[in-house]
Amino acid sequence: MRSEKLTDYLALIRFDKPIGTLLVLWPTLWALWLATNGQPSFTLLLIFTLGTFLMRSAGCAINDYADRNFDKHVERTENRPLTAGRIKSWEALMVAGLLALVAFLLVLPLNTFTKILSVPALLVAMIYPFTKRFFSMPQAVLGIAFSFGIPMSFAAAQNNIPLYAWVLVLSNIAWAIAYDTAYAMVDKNDDLKLGIKTSAITFGAYDVMAILACYGVFFVGFAYIAIAQNFASVFWIFWLSGLGLVFHYYQLINTRDRAKCFQAFKQNSWLGALFFIAIACSQN
Numbered sequence: 001m002r003s004e005k006l007t008d009y010l011a012l013i014r015f016d017k018p019i020g021t022l023l024v025l026w027p028t029l030w031a032l033w034l035a036t037n038g039q040p041s042f043t044l045l046l047i048f049t050l051g052t053f054l055m056r057s058a059g060c061a062i063n064d065y066a067d068r069n070f071d072k073h074v075e076r077t078e079n080r081p082l083t084a085g086r087i088k089s090w091e092a093l094m095v096a097g098l099l100a101l102v103a104f105l106l107v108l109p110l111n112t113f114t115k116i117l118s119v120p121a122l123l124v125a126m127i128y129p130f131t132k133r134f135f136s137m138p139q140a141v142l143g144i145a146f147s148f149g150i151p152m153s154f155a156a157a158q159n160n161i162p163l164y165a166w167v168l169v170l171s172n173i174a175w176a177i178a179y180d181t182a183y184a185m186v187d188k189n190d191d192l193k194l195g196i197k198t199s200a201i202t203f204g205a206y207d208v209m210a211i212l213a214c215y216g217v218f219f220v221g222f223a224y225i226a227i228a229q230n231f232a233s234v235f236w237i238f239w240l241s242g243l244g245l246v247f248h249y250y251q252l253i254n255t256r257d258r259a260k261c262f263q264a265f266k267q268n269s270w271l272g273a274l275f276f277i278a279i280a281c282s283q284n
Contacts, residue, residue, distance in 0.1 A: 008081035009095060012064060013057035019266050021056045023179065026272030027172045028052055028149030030279055031165065034229070035157035038283045044156055047106050052149060054103040059125045059145065061096035065089055066129035074190040096126075113155040121148035132196045139184065139199040143176030164228050171221030178214035179268040181207060182253050185261040208254050215246045222275065231282035238278030245271050 014020055028048050032040040064071065064082045068089060071077035081087045100122055107118050124145045131138040147169045154161045177199060184191070184200035185207060191198050203210040219242065226235050245267075252264040 005087070008086045009091075011081050012061050012087065012092060012095060013099070014060045015057070019269055020060065021053050022269040023176070023272060024056050024146050024149060025049065025052045026269070026276055027147060027168070027175075028153055029276050031150040031153035031168060032157065033276070033279050033283070034165070034168070034225075035154045038280060040157070043109070044153075047110065048149060048153060048156075051103050051106050054099045054106070055121070055125055058096045058099035058103065059128070061092045061099070062126055063129040065092040065096070067132075068092075070194050070196060074187055074194070076187060076190075100126075107152075110156045111159055113159050114152050117148065117152045117155055121145070121152065124148065132198065134197065136197050136202040137177070137199050138197060139177045139180040140173060142180055143173035146176050147172045164225050167221050167224055167228075171218045171225075174214040174217035174221070175268075175271075178211045178218065179265050181211050181214070182249070182261050182268075183265040185253065185256060186258045186265075208250070208256075211253060212246070212250060215249075219243065219246075226282070229283070231279075235278050235282035238274055238281070242271055242274050242278075245274065 010016065032044060032048060036044070064080055067077070068082050071080050071083040077083060082089065082092050104118060104122070107115055124141065125148075128138065128141045128145050131141045135141065150165060150169050150172060151161045154165045181199040181203065184198035188198070188200045191201060199210070200207050219239065222239065225231075226239070249264040249267065252260040252267075255261075
């Protein structure tokens, strides 16, 4: 394979932009630590970490295939390899299919419940890029796709999904809507011209308020989990620190400046990492 082609394939799966993988990985790690009381096996940790990377990469390839006729009209995406013609549509589908296949092979050693959950996880990841054509809140679908690592982690570790795990799922969906709405604010003007639907467009002038409301759901959900699981008091220090981060994000997105909204989106990984540390330090 020519080095130029390999570079384009890596760009297709956003290998040089790990933020998407991190935003899927943190919730998965939250769940693994909760499901195993802070002691996940190396096997589970390896399977879910690699699976996160592979499925996010496959999702990027499918996303570029779905948006190949839109991306050329958006300043931020016009030079992506598929849109720019450096790779073919069938190549993007081939890459997505191979990555998804390897991800499925990774879960084969796990229990039946986990393997069953991997099917809707794959379907939602593949469907999400197309929802921008007809659904006013595609960010909610993204949130569901980015949350499947949570029930799958509990299924793998406990063969069961307790109530508080579903609260974690809802909290993560709200978080995804928050950060991806900030992301959508970057392309809002281009998306309006193209007729693409996003939460930034749907929320309109209330976009910043809606993002803060989603963060509110996220923090309330984690407060419930902390109380239900009898977390150590140190958790609340991290929880309050997280509010400080959200205030920082608010200052960025309230400008509605494209660069600052994008900065807020990328920095959400800090919030995911903060709550992972909080969980790791707070389990009794």
